[in-house]
Ligand SMILES: NC(=O)C1=CN([C@@H]2O[C@H](COP(=O)(O)OP(=O)(O)OC[C@H]3O[C@@H](n4cnc5c(N)ncnc54)[C@H](OP(=O)(O)O)[C@@H]3O)[C@@H](O)[C@H]2O)C=CC1
């Protein structure tokens with residue numbers, strides 16, 4: 001059986017993964033949390049999953065590369081510098097990084113891409129997300145993933161068109177921007193809505209996470225799929241055959 005090492009094993013996601021890992025046909029190689037040494041686990045595991053914190057990404061990637069162990073990165077709040085580190089690691093090992101491992105959001109990303117490609121830039125795109133009160137990063141990794149899908153479909157990059165929140169006298173909306181709004185409260189697992197607002201009509205595509213097990217199952221599926229793969233950067237849509 002494939003042994004999966006968990007970076008962030010005592011967190012909400014780490015615990016959710018441990019609960020369902022056996023159902024998906026994997027076993028736990030071990031776990032590392034704040035203050036732990038990521039290297040021994042990278043050596044013991046067939047594949048790693050990281051649901052920890054952006055500050056830990058660099059040492060986790062270094063341990064994975066040194067051991068030649070593939071890694072699924074679910075941690076969000078990543079910067080362009082983190083993405084460059086992931087690209088470099090993917091030259092040496094198999095890596096799958098995604099802001100959302102669920103089947104529903106992976107399909108939503110495809111639908112958003114399709115809608116953005118077919119609708120003209122006179123259809124404004126706004127992304128609204130809500131998460132539990134403990135979440136530390138905003139916009140969510142999923143919101144960014146959805147925004148990137150829409151931006152790419154329109155032949156641009158998200159960094160060119162992204163507007164995070166609005167407050168005060170910000171002026172009228174400019175065409176082609178993609179706006180993000182983040183709500184935090186209670187125990188919300190993760191809600192995302194992509195609004196295409198046209199003249200006189202609106203299309204809304206969305207997803208509501210009802211239980212963290214949707215992310216855990218996707219993460220374990222991704223890990224089992226990634227184990228033994230050649231170096232490269234892989235996508236959830238490939239794992240799920242979408
Ligand atoms: N891609 C996806 O589908 C999903 C992604 N996420 C993302 O996963 C991440 C974790 O979420 P969640 O489980 O809710 O968060 P938690 O805060 O519950 O857990 C984070 C875990 O990471 C550990 N940690 C902190 N620092 C380090 C470190 N330096 N090395 C190793 N472990 C460390 C913490 O350990 P300690 O307790 O000792 O501090 C804790 O166990 C977030 O970025 C979140 O947005 C969440 C859900 C789905």
Ligand SMILES: O=C(O)C1=N[C@H](C(=O)O)C[C@H](O)C1
Pocket residue numbers: 076099100131135139140141142143189190191209
């Ligand atoms: O922190 C969370 O909980 C979640 N984080 C991911 C994100 O940032 O999109 C995925 C999911 O929405 C839950």
